[in-house]
Amino acid sequence: MAPVGAGLWRTLRAHQVYGANTDVGKTIVSTVLCNAVQRQKQRAAFLKPVSTGALDEADDRHLERYGAGALTKCLYQFDEPVSPHIAAKSKTIPRDDDLLASIHQTLSGWARSDIDFALVETAGGVHSPGPNGNSQADLYRPLRLPIVLVADSRLGGISSSISAYESLVMRGYDVQSVLLFRDDYYQNHDYLGQFFSKKSIPLVHLPAPPGKPVQMDADAQRRDEEAMHTYYRQASQESEILRLLEEMSLxxxxxxxxxxxxxxxxxxxxxxxxxxxxxxxxxDITVIDSAHDDYFQTFNSGSSANPDSELRPTFDASASWWTQGLGHGNPDLSLSAAYAAGRYGHVMFAGAVHEPALSLASDLLETLDNPRFRKVFYTDNGSTGMEVAIKMGLRAACDRYGWDASQEKINILGLRGSYHGDTIGVMDCSEPSTYNKKVEWYRGRGHWFDFPLVKMVNGKWKVEVPAELKEDLGADSEFSSLGSLFDLNNRLSSETSGRYKAYIHRTIKDLVETHGMKFGALILEPVILGAGGMLFCDPLFQRCLTDVVREHPELFSPNAPAAKESPSWSGLPVIFDEVFTGLYRLGRPTSASFLGVHPDVGVNAKLLTGGLIPLCTTTASKEIFDAFSSPEKSDALLHGHSYTAHAMGCTVAVDSLKTMSKLDKDGSWDGYRADWKEVASSSTQESTPEVWSVWSNGLLQDLSSAESVESVFAIGTVLSISLRDEQGGGYTSNVAKGLQQKLAVGGDQFNVHSRVLGNILYLMSSVTSKPDSLREMERLLRSSLL
Structure with missing residues (x-):
């Protein structure tokens, strides 16, 4: 089903009417407003998406009778006078997406006609269920129409009205006006008027409508109708109502x-x-009015694709710089953040503890399932988390080998194309590149191995060895499936593994003995090097690099006194930067699991909070922690942030981890797994590790054979397309811009916001993305490249 754009039209002032409770007079308020519009010689329309109860008592019939000629429409009518989710049980239930599409289509049609003003009236209260049992506040959120809230004038109405308002605001609605009936006994209008005036929201109180006769014979019905016509004529001419309509228009x-x-x-x-x-x-700047699920709602003025709508759904295909995991505007995460904000705000963390931070530390260690990890250090983003990781690794290595970092240059080992953030310290952990070489303090402290790349070319998975390394590492190789490429249990005993290890050992030995370099840590982005160009490293090479470092501690201090005994780590501390690839981005809780390696230090951010709030963790072994233990304060890890372990981030992260773990286990991704499992089963090795992607294997097969495509790969939520560039590609290449622009134009359903890295265009989904949206994305890619 196509995503629904948010509701905003130049020629149509469309609002949604919510009630603070059931039976608060939503339909009467709607009728008053429509009367007022009609009496101003404008056209009003009333839409009831879902109605329950007897047809002659339906809300749209009431508007038809008393709405002074307003156009009325009901999309789905159920006979029983009960909640829509109960009334719909014995009927054909419209899908939520179908219901939203019908509403948007109706409003767009009215915007193209002579209708000036429209109201979409909900059923019951804010959280009354829709036909499928979902809260209306969530059901109608993609439309994000401005809200007319009908408050409750009865006993208890102050509480229910404020609660309804806060529920709407927490979901990102704009409550533009509040209306209720005057009641001189409870006087809710006085209290709520003061409350909403502080929010700069106008409150209009109306006279209560005439009561219905106890006995409804023909004469009583005639008098009742006359009384209601009189009421609507008078109420619609009140100055506050006319002023409110002017404010709505403005x-x-x-x-x-x-x-x-x-x-x-x-x-x-x-x-x-x-x-x-x-x-x-x-x-060139994209205006984002709001976001929901996988989509931005972008300003669309003058677009020929959908000229009657000012907002258009735009698929967030960079996952908002890799952070999105559980969708924009996720109400569960918003509620978690609101709870923590209300309970704590932000509280000092040094020397203190609060439940969210403690719970997250425990849950994260369980999720990462690394027997080495014992301690969790909190920071605010991936770059600073990596700064902490480097401090940990270098301190532990210097402590182990007796080096004095103030007198000696300590380097790191890594891979070419690595990127660990933009702060000055971690910049030095990457080779010179576009990102850092013009930064005045950049020095570059390390050695970065070139490595074989994984890619699909012409429908075949291959490991491509750099030309200058073929003599050392051997020729390119092909694999029957992505799973067989990750079958390290078998590949570790191969000739290729021996070549990799020999080359790595020889290189490190030469760097230390011939060039006098000292190394304090091995730093890797497991599986994929993100910002360096979506480089998919042969997992066997990363595994061999880790094994050589750990199995040959003598490489790193051949002339130094004997190292301290009984280490949990050997050779060098191994640091895994999983800021991008961790926490289900690649379909597993950790990307380290693909390598069969337990690092000594790990860094997680991005998906940690499901894409809502900045937060980062650096996890470490007890022995790494012990390297900072001393009677001297100056030996401590003197690193921290004002918002360290902020309660909102920790609370949201706890819920995010639980949700992603549930998705992993409850079958939500089984359809994707089945698509890739079929491919693996057709190969000669049926027992290969499970490796899958939300992007279909058929798409990769097709795109990898396109004339303009050099190679592709996909794993988990990530899809990378490398386009041919006669100039050699790289970060400064512009060849991917054309594809990016085609996706930005999009199709009938939505367009795509994407990012490029030189000749690489990558796409990324949330872990909650709907298959229909992903398949439409694939259709756009095929039409753009094939």
Whole structure:
């Protein structure tokens, strides 16, 4: 099913009517507003998506009778006077997506006609269930229409009205007005008027409608109808109602004007990351009005794809720089953050503890399932988490080998194309590149191995060895499936493994003995090197590199006194940067599991909080921790942030880990697994490790054979497409821009926001992405490349 765009039209002022409770008068309020619009010689329309109860008492029939000529429509009518989820049990139930699409289609049709004002009225209260049992507040969220909240004037109505308001705000709705009936006894309108005035939200109180006759004979019915017509005529002419309609019109106009001017203002005021601003134009900036699930709602003024809608669904195919795991606007995570904000706000962490931080430390260690890990250190993002990891590794190595880092240069071992963040320290842990070589303090402290790459070319998985290393590492090789490539139990006994280890051993020995280099840590991004260009390293090479480092401690201090005994780590501390690849990004709790390696230090961020709040953890072994233990304060790990282990982030992370673990176990990804399992089973080795992707194997087969494509790969939620570049590719290449622009145009259902790394265009989904959306993405890719 196609995603639904949020509701915003120039020619139609559309609002959604929510009630603080059932039977608070939503339909009467809707009728008053429609009367007022009609009496101003404008056209009003009323839409009831789901109605229950007798047809002659239906809300749309009431509007038809008293709405002064307003257009009315009901999409789904159920006979029983009960909640929609109960009434729909014996009927054909519309899918939530179908219901949303029908609403959007109806409103768009009215926007193209002469309708000026429309109300979409919900059933019951804010959290009353829709036909499929989902809360209406969540069901209608993709539309994100501005809200008319009908407050409750009865006993207890103050509480229910404020609770309804807060539930809507927590989900990202804009509550633009509040209406309720005057009640001189409870006087809820006075209290709520003061409450909402502090929020700059207008509250209008209406006279209560006339009561219904006890006995409804024909004469009583006639008098009742006359009384209601009189009521609506008078109420719709009240000055506060007319003023409210003016404010609604102005708010809609102002909102669109603000969206129109945002790109020019942003160009003047904002310094964007990873952007060369020379030549940058305002039109190059994407205006995001809101986001929900996998989609941004982007401003779409003048678009020929959908000219009647100002907002368009745009698939967030960079997963908002790799952070999105559980979808934008996830109400469960929002509630978790709100709870922690209300309970704690932010509290000092040094020398203290709170339940969210303690729970997350425990849950994370269980998720990572690394017997070496004992301690969790909190920071705020991946770069600073890696700074901490480097401090840990270097201190432990210097302590082990008796080096004085103030007098000696201590280097790291890593891979070419590595990237661990933009802070000065971790920049030095990467080779010179576009990211760092013009940074004035960059020095580069290490040796970075070139390595064989995994890619699919012409429908075949292959490991491609760099030309300059073929003499040492051997020729390229092909594999029947991605699973067989990850079958390290078999590959470790191969000739290739022997070549890898011999080359790594020989290189390190030469660096230490001939060039006098000292190394304090091995730092790897397991499986995929992200910002370096989505480089898929042969997992066997990373495993062999780790094994050589750990199995040959004599390489690193051949002339030094004997190292301290009984280490849990050997050779060098092994640090895994899983900021990008960890926590189910590649389909598993850890990317380290693909290598069969337990690092001594690990760093996780991005998906840690499901994409909602910045937070990072650096986990370490007890022996790494002990390297900082001393009577001297100066020997401690003197690193911290004002918002260390902030309660909101920790609370959200606990819930995020639980949700992703549940998805891993409850069959949510079985369809993707089956697609890739069939491929693995057709190979000669049926017992290969389970490796799968949300992107279909058929897509990879097709794209890898396209003339413009050099290679592709996919694993977990990640898809990478390397385009042919006669100039050699790399980060400064522009060949992927064309594909990026085609996806930005998109198709009938949505367009795509994506990022490029030189000649590489990568796409990424959430772990909750819907198969229909992913298949439509694949259709767009095929039409753009084949």
């Amino acid at each position: 708010t809609n106009k102002t909102r669109i004007e603000r969206l129109e001017e945002m790109t020019e203002k942003a160009k003047d005021l904002i310094w964007y990351p990873f952007t060369q601003h020379q030549g940058m134009q305002a039109k």
